[in-house]
Amino acid sequence: MRKERKTLVAGIMPLDDYIARTVAIAKGEDIPKKGSPKVFFESVQTMAQVLSSENRELLRIIQDRRPKSIKELEAATGRKSSNLSRTLKTMAKYGIVDLVKQEDRTIKPVVKKTNFRVEFSI
Secondary structure, rough: OOOOEEEEEEEEHHHHHHHHHHHHHOOOOOOOOOOOOOOEEOOOOOOOOHOOOHHHHHHHHHHHHHHHOHHHHHHHOOOHHHHHHHHHHHHHHOOOOOEEOOOOEEEEEEEOOEEEEEEEOO
């Protein structure tokens, strides 16, 4: 069984460029290089918001304490569950966490990526 890599390789690309690139890949006009970013932030500011110090601390808490639910994570962090839900959904969109639905209908946050490599050009 292949172990999942814990490094997220991300790029920064304006939305219009991202759409054009995606279309080119779908048409076979562009073939992404091995190791190239698979996830893109629209701007450096967006990346900074998602990977803020507060959110990186949240990832550390999830990884260390392995909460079974967002409610349990709320108790561990002091952050409101609505704030946590919004933040975790954004992180899930970028492939940083998984939000696993449990049998009891709670959502368990799981850290997928612990290291980040960002590529961009001017």
